[in-house]
Amino acid sequence: MMKVLFVCLGNICRSPTAEAVLRQKLEQQSIHSVEVDSAGTAGYHIGNPPDERAIAAGKAKGYALSSLSARQLNVEDFNEFDLILAMDEANLRDIHHIQPKGSLATxxxxxxxxxxxxxxxxxxxxxxxxxxxxxxxxxxSIALGIIEHYKQDASR
Structure with a gap:
């Protein structure tokens, strides 16, 4: 089982979109051994659904975002997930600031x-x-790359 966490600032636009896209791409390829979640580095929107514009764009492209709700990245995530993926460089810096020493996540x-x-x-x-x-x-594009990475790891 591989676990992937996408992280942006508020967890209402980019990271829930990435979560929904990867989930659907995994389902389309009948890959059921990858779990996907998303979080924000800030707690501005905890418990809220994604931005209405993200939901609308996702729906237009066939991705379901409306059931997702925002949460904040926490220190437990660093030992729960295999991959923690930042949506931009500022998020990456914030993630590294939160990351505990000796954590298992990449x-x-x-x-x-x-x-x-x-x-x-x-x-x-x-x-x-x-x-x-x-x-x-x-x-x-990111989702397809993650799936290829997963397939390569699974074949080893």
Whole structure:
């Protein structure tokens, strides 16, 4: 069993989108031994659903986000998850600040699993609807990379 946690700032736009996209891609490939979750480095939106624009963009592209709710990254996550993936460099710094010494999780940029050339999954919160569709496209690329990584590890 591999466990993946996506992390952004508030857990209402990018990380829940990445969670929903990876879950669906795993289901489409009948991979049931990967668990996926998402969290935020800040506790601004704990218990809230994703941003309505993220839900709408996800629905338009066939991804279900409406049942998700925001939570905050905690120290237990570092021993619960195998991969903790930051959506941008600021999130990565915050994750490393929270990460306890000797934790088991591998912390990396989510984009490190993508074949596309981007570093940060841009935060669409203050932009227009297109930004939410751009996030989905980036998350689809990341999800396919994670699945390939999983398949390579499983074949060893």
């Amino acid at each position: 912390v990396a940029m989510a984009s490190s699993f993508s074949e596309q050339s981007f570093i940060n999954v841009a935060d669409p919160y203050y932009g227009d609807a297109q930004g939410f569709y751009d996030v989905i496209q980036q998350c689809e």
